[in-house]
Amino acid sequence: MTELLRVEHLNKAYGEVPVLQDISFTVNTGEVQVVLGPSGSGKSTLIRCLNGLEPYQSGTIYFQGQKVDPTPKNWQLLRQKIGMVFQSYDLFPNLNIMDNITLGPIKVQKQSKATAQKEALRLLDTVGLADYTAKFPRELSGGQKQRIAIVRALALHPDFMLFDEVTASLDPEMVRGVLEIMANLAKQKMTMIVVTHEMNFAQQIADNVLFLDDGHILESTPGKDFFTNPQTDRAKEFLQSMDF
């Protein structure tokens, strides 16, 4: 198992308010790291720090063994290797599905249009949306948009993927399709960091769980143990509150 990502003593504050405090953890290639924690505990912020969308005050991120130099220029290069999907289905409304997916490969990675489109079609097929290339985001349901957003991130062939509550604003019936795709990715040994509120899903895919509270990592526990036997009371309480 090779180490893909290591975070050491990461600290992040908005103004005076600390949001992440002394965060350290490692993710190995092929592993699924699930991040859990109550609302406002800093999960999104952590994920955003990991691909440079948020600057952090101190700490170091190592990516594939190399220390990340946190300049905007460098992050821009790194982001090709880090796929990210957000809660809001954030496709570009001004581009059709094909252009949404191929924008990165063509403009950033300078692939030929033909190559990029061929790959986009292949990926769309895996999520069952190969017929949708010419449509615009507004013509799609939330679940479809979110699947496209995952394809868009995959089209750059990232080394690992970040998912931030990607099913949170979906209609309950739409959730399943999206989670299935993520579960498939996990099966194919894509390295992933996943923030979610779907406990059943989390339990199914997590190799390891990071439990965040108030900006601290309260525990880092293998997935198979966390849900049945969390180490901290706070986590126990949290798990209880998640099902009525």
Added chain:
Amino acid sequence: MTELLRVEHLNKAYGEVPVLQDISFTVNTGEVQVVLGPSGSGKSTLIRCLNGLEPYQSGTIYFQGQKVDPTPKNWQLLRQKIGMVFQSYDLFPNLNIMDNITLGPIKVQKQSKATAQKEALRLLDTVGLADYTAKFPRELSGGQKQRIAIVRALALHPDFMLFDEVTASLDPEMVRGVLEIMANLAKQKMTMIVVTHEMNFAQQIADNVLFLDDGHILESTPGKDFFTNPQTDRAKEFLQSMDF
């Protein structure tokens, strides 16, 4: 068991598009009717028809044995007897909590200010928010706002309550508090019609389940049976999709 509400052959369309078709059902005093169904099946529309927020094309509503005359004036009077809580925490941002709750009792029911405030305080106490009277909605969390919205509806001492996905836009940790209050109301034999996506909760409180699909009532089944043994395939499929 006395009949509180009866709906007969209700039809409703937006323009040419039928949204509710031939809806008939009865709710008895003290009963909890849960309405389930996929997104877009017409649940919200049904609820909104039941307190006159949407006009309907045909059909009859009987309330406490009396046929409802569907004029705006008449609905305005009836609404005092029908409490309603929506998905969006729709407190009036220009009024503080106390004024939000007592606006109806004082202005509509012409209660004295003292009486109305006393009752508001009592109700606030039952939801654990007695200290919040002077605050404004923007100072409250989503869960708190939703609890206040329930109190605001209860303050008019309605004969029954309508709830439309009241937890859908709440953070997962906030959901529990709101559902507990609703469960308590059910225990106190408040008559309620509840639209929800929280299956565990629905199972716990439903005396009867109406399952809607595409504007039709596909089945009306006692709560204890619906979740374990739904009559239609569509309902089975729906229940499956709701947990991963």
Added chain:
Amino acid sequence: KPTTANAASNDSSVSAIKKRGTIKIAVFQDLPPYGWVNKKGKLTGYDLALARQVAKDLGVKTKFVQVNANNRVDALNSNKVDIVLANFTVTDERKQVVDFAKPYMKVSVGVISPKSKPITKVSQLKGKDLIVTKGTTAENYFTAQQKDVNLQKYDSKTQQFNALKNGRGVALADDNSYLYAWVKNNPKYTVGIKSIGPKQYIAPAVKKGNKSLLTWTNKEITKLNKANFFEKSYNSQLKPYFGSEVKASDIIITNK
């Protein structure tokens, strides 16, 4: 002593104008019969006749720039025009900011009022509204000498006469010569005060220090005087518009 603008920096020197091939002249376009646009849309009048003659004698084309009374000085100073031929009365204040050539017309301030309620003495104006145009000699005179008259100050001649006709003031003060002209067209009004304040002269003006054009203009006026240009011009441009009260000698300067 005024510094001579040297030829290189002076865009309005005679040589510069000749080189350019056009002379930019500030004129009124709403002041019949001096500078106005007739029904056919043609720019015409006593000032315009002079302007065209000046251009002809310089051998250049004309470019007319419309001005209002209150921006004649700035039109010169901001190099919008080379010369002002817009009924420009010589006053001490103005002499400080522009250079006047030899006068080509005499004028003094007059006051017109409705025949039904004529104003014949300045004392009748006390506390009343008197209509003037901004930047005219009339405004200057009343502002400085008759402080207890309320002035209504308009931007253009069109506006001031319109205001008088709408009865917005009891009377209107302006240069008397074209007040005569105006009442001839508007017989309900009369020049109740024919002349007030000192007799004054109207002259071409150039930018301060533009010696080259000033000298040339002075020579031109003298030359035109000798050729009876102004008399002819009076007869063709002004006489048809003036009533019988006015004689050529009241208006033009005949000492040759």
Added chain:
Amino acid sequence: MSWQIIQQSLPMFQKGFILTLQMSALGILGAIILGLMCSLCQYFKIPVLKQIVGAYIELSRNTPLLIQLFFIYYGLPGIGLKLSAYTCGIIGLIFLGGSYMAEGFSGGFDGIPNSQIESGKAIGLSQGQLTRYVVFPQGFALSIPALAANIIFLIKETSIFTVIAIPELTNTALDLIGLYYHTNEYLLVLVVGYAIILIPLSIILTWLERRIRYGTFGD
């Protein structure tokens, strides 16, 4: 630039300044009242009045104040309607401003989420009570930035009063320039005069906008 000339002109400018303020105040007050009435006609969809208001708004918004003033001041006496310059100025400002204020108010009323109206209905409020306790307070708060922007706009428009010989700030400056030719000095005082009125207003406007954006105003 001569300080002495500026000083000498200050009493004149002061008069113009006060006149500008007075006429702005009256015109703006009138415009707000007219605008509110118009927007209420539209909000409640009062038949006939609603159409009249709609036509008025389009006419007023799509023609220049200068022409409106010319028409009122020089044109209307031709058909026997003569008003003083002062009255014309204020009428012009109200005519122009009324439509802008109406749109400002309407923007506020339309900005109230439908869920607010519905939850008002759900607790049994009558149409009148709904207007009084929900629509009006919230709509007014929402329209404040637009109203403030209109106020600034209308104050600036008073500079056009110069064309009907009202001796406000701009007229004073143009007059002094015509009389004494100290263009730079007088223009400077003129700009400063407007700045004294408009900068504080503009700062208040920015502040208001920020408060409304973060949802902390009025509610």
Added chain:
Amino acid sequence: MAHSGINLIFEGQNLPRLLGGLWITIRVALIAIIAGGVLGIFLGVLRTFKNRFLRFILRLYLEFFRIVPTVVLLFLFYYILPKSMNLNLPAAEVATLVFTLWMAAEASDIVRGALISVPQHQVDSGLAIGLNRSQLYYYVLIPQSLKLMLPAMMNLISRIIKTTSLLLLISVLDVINVGQQIIEANQKQYPQGAFWVYGVIFVLYFLICYPFSLLAKKLQKD
């Protein structure tokens, strides 16, 4: 009496002359709208950058043009520009310049407002697929904000056209000025000329501005 006044408009060259004046007005507005619009988009983009100094300067520029009444701007440029800059422009060109700068100032604020109201997550997801800043503006922000800024732009355009009525004050031979000449030249025959001429100009302005405000309303709705 009053109805005969309308003949004034159709007499001789009067109507063509009025329309000629209108063309001068429109030309000033047209150039200002196009040049100012382009400059405004550029400045609007600059105003979304983080550089504090740049933002301050551009803000100052905007506020100046916003606070100083247009009449005053016209006089400022008309009188002061040639004197202090040795730049000698005819009145119509000065006006075009003023209107262009004014348009650019107001447009920059509209553009900036539209750009920053593109949701943050659009920016984030653009960055997340590795776009650099200019790609982000070109493929994501500007196309998305165009729709947001169109209604306000239409309103601004109709405001610019309306405000060209002030050309009169710096003696540009615009439609109003021509109108006054016509009133003046025909005052004996048509004492009510002012009513009709100003009335016609009123209608002309309305006919030009109304389509833009109509368009703005329509764009706002969808």
